[in-house]
Amino acid sequence: MTQRRVAITGLGLVSPFGGDLPDFFARLLAGESAVHFLQTDDVPRPLAIPFVSCPGFDADAELGKPLAGTMDRFAQLGTAAAYRAWQDAGLSRGQPAENRENWGVSWGTALGGTLAYEKGYKELWIKGRERVSPLSVILGMNNAANAHISIQLGLGGVSMSHTVACASSAIAIGEAFRRVRSGEAPVMLTGGSDVPQAYGVARAWEALRVMANCDEKTAAQACRPFSAGRTGLVLGEGGAALVLEDWEHAVARGARIHGEMVGYGTTCDHSHLVRPDAAGQVRALNMALADAGLTPADIDYVNAHGTATAEGDPVEIAALRTVFGEAAARLAVSGTKSMHGHQLGAAGAIEAIITVLALREQAIPPTAHLGEPDPACAGVDHVGTGRAQQLRAALSNSFAFGGSNAVLAFRAVTP
Missing domain, CATH: 3.40.47.10 (Thiolase/Chalcone synthase)
Structure with a gap:
């Protein structure tokens, strides 16, 4: 089987720094940390952990309030990142000029819509309500992000989600790469999104004793990979997406190519x-x-x-x-x-x-x-x-x- 070259034509990210991709990369080059000290008002014991959030992200403004309301935050972040990658690739979100029935989505998430389910537990056990939102299932399902992306961008090919803990989106990207390289799909939108801020999730990671030790003053430097003084990891929320495209297809439409996946x-x-x-x-x-x-x-x-x-x-x-x-x-x-x-x-x-x-x-x-x-x-x-x-x-x-x-x-x- 002839293998196709795979171009990377779109990159999209919801940055924890609040800016665009050039700003994100410039801040990383400068060694700037997005880690802050998160304190919540959860009862009876608030969370107090180092965390990386995306405080500048406004789902209603970016996606429209009706659509955002049908999504858990992980899907909101993922869909926004996908939109940004799609735009970066120079592809239209409206009626496409070509058939997209074999264009697909391969997405990664470790947790899916855990915030939706946790909200349901709070409604039932803390607030004493008799029922939860009828949207709970579609908010919480792990394939919500890739489903929304496929629908909103009119992609009729494979729409799959990968849940492989910390390797989820890397494997999603790898499987998308294989589909483009084999010629099965000329374009694949791929990436991942997660929000590990649910109270139960954060407490579970604390219980493993792998979370970094810090306070409000030292949070920015809490995560120190390979350092003799490292104390553990720092959780964060985020969404990121790439457009992988058959090289010849990308060249034919005059796309900018960021790099090649090989x-x-x-x-x-x-x-x-x-x-x-x-x-x-x-x-x-x-x-x-x-x-x-x-x-x-x-x-x-x-x-x-x-x-x-x-x-x-x-x-x-x-x-x-x-x-x-x-x-x-x-x-x-x-x-x-x-x-x-x-x-x-x-x-x-x-x-x-x-x-x-x-x-x-x-x-x-x-x-x-x-x-x-x-x-x-x-x-x-x-x-x-x-x-x-x-x-x-x-x-x-x-x-x-x-x-x-x-x-x-x-x-x-x-x-």
Whole structure:
């Protein structure tokens, strides 16, 4: 079967900084953190955690109040990001000039509409009401985001959602890539969205004891991947989307091409639900390289999964050292969750966009607040300050609970 080249023609993000994509990337390059200290009025015990929110996002203004009212916040963020990517790709949201019956959506979410269900619990058990909103099911279903996107953009091909914990949107992107490359779909809109702000969800993560320790004054620097002083991860909400397109289709319509997606590898550790295994990550990395027709020597940058957990960070670096060998010492690696937090099912899509922008702009965002790297994470070139660098190809890693691993490979487009 002839494989098609896959162009990235659209990028869309609801930025925690409130601006557009250039603003988002510029702030990352500068090492600016979007982490703040979240305090809620939940009864009987408020939440008080580091968090990354999108305070400037107005769903009613962006989507229209009638449509926004039929969505949980995760679907609102996802649909808004999809609209932005679609516009960035130069595609119309109105009546299309060509048949879109085989254009599709592949979306990732770890949690789906948990806020809708939590609201129902509060209505029933705290407020003592007899019933919940009749919209609860369609608000809460995991495929709500991709369903809304397909409907609003008139996409008649596959419309699927992937729930694979922290690898959800990376796997969604990988599966979309495969469909475009095989010729099954000329265009796929892909990405992910999540809102882990439900009280029960936040408390569950606290119970795992993997959340970063901080207070209101230190929240901005709470997430420190690969640092000797790291204390854990920071949750965040977000939505991010990419338009993947058959290269010839993109060129024929005169589309701007941000970069090229060239490979995808996914594996399972098949060893433990929450303890990562370097062997499984190594297989995913090697699979992505082989799929892309690249060697370790071709890779100039890795956007790491880098959650800032005590156990996860050293395992990821060990996997990179194994795959890259002696070249690992010169491999630029950064963990951008230090600035934008961990959006669970949306993280892979956000980091895929960052990786594409790094290749396009020939610049690497840092691992902010790195300080002294953990000796257990040594052996790679940790990027502690944003810098310009010649980049040919890059990888984006997503490694999830359940042992699911996904690695995406991208290549810069040369003028």
